[in-house]
Amino acid sequence: MHKLTVKASGSDGEESDEADLGLIAKVKWLATKLKELDPAKVLLICKTKHLVEEIHTLLLHELNVNVALFHEGLTMLQRDRNAAYFAEEDGARVLICSEIGSEGRNFQFAHHLVLFDLPENPELLEQRIGRLDRIGQTDTIHIHVPTWQALRLKYWHAGIMMGWTLSRASSTGPMKSALRWPPISIPCWRLQCQKADLTDHEVKETAHAHHQEAGEGARPPPRTQLLPHPPATAIIEQIQELDTDREFEEFFIRMMDHFGLQVEELTHRTYLISPGQNVDVALPGLPEEGLSITFDRSRALTHENTAFMSQDHPLVRGALDQLLGKETGNSAFGIWKGSGNEGLLLETCYILECTAPASLHADRFLPATPVLVTVDHAQADRTGDHGIRPARLDRGDIAKLLDRGVVKKKVLPSMLSTSKKLAATQMAKLTASAVEAMEAQLQSEIDRLEDLQKINDTCAPRKSKHSARRRTN
Numbered sequence: 001m002h003k004l005t006v007k008a009s010g011s012d013g014e015e016s017d018e019a020d021l022g023l024i025a026k027v028k029w030l031a032t033k034l035k036e037l038d039p040a041k042v043l044l045i046c047k048t049k050h051l052v053e054e055i056h057t058l059l060l061h062e063l064n065v066n067v068a069l070f071h072e073g074l075t076m077l078q079r080d081r082n083a084a085y086f087a088e089e090d091g092a093r094v095l096i097c098s099e100i101g102s103e104g105r106n107f108q109f110a111h112h113l114v115l116f117d118l119p120e121n122p123e124l125l126e127q128r129i130g131r132l133d134r135i136g137q138t139d140t141i142h143i144h145v146p147t148w149q150a151l152r153l154k155y156w157h158a159g160i161m162m163g164w165t166l167s168r169a170s171s172t173g174p175m176k177s178a179l180r181w182p183p184i185s186i187p188c189w190r191l192q193c194q195k196a197d198l199t200d201h202e203v204k205e206t207a208h209a210h211h212q213e214a215g216e217g218a219r220p221p222p223r224t225q226l227l228p229h230p231p232a233t234a235i236i237e238q239i240q241e242l243d244t245d246r247e248f249e250e251f252f253i254r255m256m257d258h259f260g261l262q263v264e265e266l267t268h269r270t271y272l273i274s275p276g277q278n279v280d281v282a283l284p285g286l287p288e289e290g291l292s293i294t295f296d297r298s299r300a301l302t303h304e305n306t307a308f309m310s311q312d313h314p315l316v317r318g319a320l321d322q323l324l325g326k327e328t329g330n331s332a333f334g335i336w337k338g339s340g341n342e343g344l345l346l347e348t349c350y351i352l353e354c355t356a357p358a359s360l361h362a363d364r365f366l367p368a369t370p371v372l373v374t375v376d377h378a379q380a381d382r383t384g385d386h387g388i389r390p391a392r393l394d395r396g397d398i399a400k401l402l403d404r405g406v407v408k409k410k411v412l413p414s415m416l417s418t419s420k421k422l423a424a425t426q427m428a429k430l431t432a433s434a435v436e437a438m439e440a441q442l443q444s445e446i447d448r449l450e451d452l453q454k455i456n457d458t459c460a461p462r463k464s465k466h467s468a469r470r471r472t473n
Helices: 018-037 049-062 076-087 122-129 147-159 162-166 188-214 230-243 246-258 297-302 314-325 398-402 405-455 461-472
Strands: 004-009 042-045 067-070 094-097 112-115 141-146 262-267 270-274 291-294 345-352 369-376
Touching: 018 042, 018 049, 018 112, 018 141, 049 067, 049 094, 067 076, 076 094, 112 122, 246 262, 246 314, 345 405, 369 405, 398 405
Parallel strands: 004 141, 042 094, 042 112, 067 094, 112 141
Antiparallel strands: 262 270, 270 291, 345 369
C-alpha cells in the first residue's frame, strides 16, 4: 500500500468580509497550490454541485488551467467524458468533483488530492482517499487540506486515530454517530487562532469514546507483505509476454474487419470498434454506440471507459465462436509457390473437449485442447515438418482443384480419413495423460480424508463414502 501524506496549508491572509473569506481565500490558496504542483494532476473533492460550480468559476479568474467537472448535474455520458479527459496525459489538470466523486471512480494515475472541505463522517473521508489509493498507484499520495480545516483534520487524526484510516488499515468497523465531528459554532476564518483552546478538549473526549468502543484490540496487527514466489514470478512474466503480443492484436483487428466492423485507431494500441452498416452478426460485449479498446494494460487501468482487450474478453470469444461456427471462414485454400515440390497438403485442426457436467470442473485436467494434424497427398504424416509452419501462401482458386474428379472423390477423402486417424491417436494420448493426472490428484485427496477420519471425529462419514464411490468410478 502506498504512503499517504497530509498537508494543511494556509493562504496569504487576504482580507474580505466573513461571508466571502472562506470560499474566495480557499480558491486563492488552491490557485497558488496548483502553481506549485504544476504539471501534476490534482483531484479536488467537495460536498455539493453548487460548490463545484463556484470553485470552477472563481478558479478560472485566478488561474488559466484546464479544468473538468464531475457532479450529479451532468449526465452519465458527460461524467464519463470528463473523467476520460482528466485521465488523458494532455487533458485536464484538475478534476473538481462533488461528493458523488467519492465512490466508484478510480484515479490512481493522480497523486494529489485536495480535500476542499472535510466530511462529517470519517468513513466518507476514507472513501475520498480511496479514489487515488487503488491498484495501479505508483507514487506517494499527497493530501492537501486548507488551514481552515486544520481543526477538523487534527480532530480526525488524533481524536479517532484517523492515521490508521489514512493508511487504509482501519479495522474498527463503522464509526458511530458519537464519533462524528461535533458541532462548533465558530466562523471558519477564526478556527486558526482558536484551535489551541478548542481541539484539546474535543480530541480527548473523542479519543476516550473511541477507545471504549473499539477496545484494546482495535489496533490492527502489522501487515504481512507478500513476497514474490517463483511460480508467481513465472506467471507474471507470461502475462507480460502476452500483453506485448502484437500478433494477437493484428489478428483481432483483421477479424473485426472480416465481420464488417469499423476499426478506428485512436492512439498507440488503442482503437474504437463500432458496428458497420453491413454487419450481420451480434457480438457480445459490443454496444451499439461502439467500444473503445486498448491492448495496453497500463492505459486500461487509467482509462475506465476503455476496455482492455485480451484473449479472454467476451468480444474476442464471441467473435471466434462466430468465426468457427459458420461455414464462411472455417476453411481456406492457398498455393505454396516456394515449396519446391508438387502435391497437396491438408492441415486440419480438431478440438478435444470433455463433455462432463460443469460442476465437476473437469477442465482442470483436460481443458479444450486443439490438435493440429497435417498430411500430404500420399497420406504421410507431415505434422512434425517444421518447414511447413513458416510457409507463405498465395490466394488460390479451390474450384479449379475440385474440378478434377480424382482429387475431389478419392485424394481429399483419403487424406481426411488419415487425418482423423492421426488425430484420434493424439487425442487418446492426451486423454490418458489427463486421466492419470486426475486419478493422482483425487486419490491424494481421498487418502487425506480417510486419514483425517481416523483421528478426527468431526469428519463426516458421508465424505468417506463419497470418496469410495469416486475411487470405484
